[in-house]
Amino acid sequence: MEKGPKMERKEEQPMNTYEPMAGENVSTTAERMIALAKETKGSVTAKFNDIELTATEDSTAEDIVSGFQTKIAEASEKYRTSPEGKRAARESEERKQEAQRKADALMEQLPNLDFANQEAVLDWICEFQDPSDHIGVVKNQGEVLKIFAEHGYQPDVNTGEAFNGEDRDNFARYVIGQALDGLRGDVGAIHQVVHKFTDDWKKKFAS
Numbered sequence: 001m002e003k004g005p006k007m008e009r010k011e012e013q014p015m016n017t018y019e020p021m022a023g024e025n026v027s028t029t030a031e032r033m034i035a036l037a038k039e040t041k042g043s044v045t046a047k048f049n050d051i052e053l054t055a056t057e058d059s060t061a062e063d064i065v066s067g068f069q070t071k072i073a074e075a076s077e078k079y080r081t082s083p084e085g086k087r088a089a090r091e092s093e094e095r096k097q098e099a100q101r102k103a104d105a106l107m108e109q110l111p112n113l114d115f116a117n118q119e120a121v122l123d124w125i126c127e128f129q130d131p132s133d134h135i136g137v138v139k140n141q142g143e144v145l146k147i148f149a150e151h152g153y154q155p156d157v158n159t160g161e162a163f164n165g166e167d168r169d170n171f172a173r174y175v176i177g178q179a180l181d182g183l184r185g186d187v188g189a190i191h192q193v194v195h196k197f198t199d200d201w202k203k204k205f206a207s
Contacts, residue, residue: 018046030055030064051075096136103131103139110144115151118172119206122198125179125190132182133189141183148180155180168205175201 018036020029026048033044033055044055051071053064079085106128114120132139145155158164158174165171175197179190 016040016042016044018044020046020048026065026068027061029053030059030061030068033064034059034061096134099131099134099137103128103137106131107140107143110147115148115153118169118176119202121153121176122172122201125176126195126198129179129190129192129194133192139183139188141188145180145184148176153177153180155184165200165204171201171205 016036018029018033029046029048030053033046033053034057037044037055037059038057041057046053046055048068049072051068053068055064080089106124109124113124128139128144131137132141148154153173153176155177157177158170159177163170163174175194178197179194182188182190182194
C-alpha cells in the first residue's frame with residue numbers, strides 16, 4: 001500500500017501583547033507593535049483607549065492608526081445614537097443653557113458692581129468662573145476686561161516679587177488679575193483655582 005506524502009504541521013505564530021506607556025500616542029504604539037512583531041516573528045495585540053489593535057510584520061503604522069480612528073468613530077456614533085448617549089447630550093445642552101443664563105445675569109450685574117468693595121468683586125469673579133469655563137457659552141470676555149479696566153483692574157498684576165500676600169489690596173488685585181488674564185488668553189476662561197485664592201484672601205481680610 002502506497003503511503004501518501006507526510007503532512008507537516010504548520011507552526012502557529014506566537015501572539016504577543018504590547019502594553020502602551022502612559023502618555024504614548026497611537027502612532028508610537030503602532031510603530032512599537034510592528035517592531036515587536038518583526039522581532040518575535042509573530043502577531044502583536046495592544047489595547048489603546050480600550051480599542052483592540054493588532055500588528056504583524058507586514059503592518060504599517062498608517063494602517064493601524066487609520067483602523068484605530070475608524071473604530072473610535074464607530075464607537076462614538078454608536079454611543080451618540082444610544083439612549084444613554086442621547087440622554088447625556090440632552091443633559092449637556094441643559095447645563096450649557098443654565099451656564100449661559102448665569103453668564104448673562106452676571107453680565108447684567110457687572111456695570112453696577114461696587115468695584116470699591118473688593119470682596120464683592122472677588123465674589124463676582126468666582127460666580128463668573130463656572131460659566132466662563134463652559135464650552136459653547138458666550139461670555140463677552142472683551143466687555144468684562146473693558147469694564148474692569150475702567151475701574152482700575154488689569155490682568156496679570158502683582159505677580160512674582162510684586163505680590164504681597166499680607167496686603168489686602170495687593171492680594172485682591174493679584175487674584176482678580178489672574179482671573180482677567182485667563183479671560184484674555186487663548187482659553188478665554190477663568191481658572192478654577194480662583195476659588196481657592198479667594199478663600200485664602202477672605203480668611204485674612206474679609207469683613
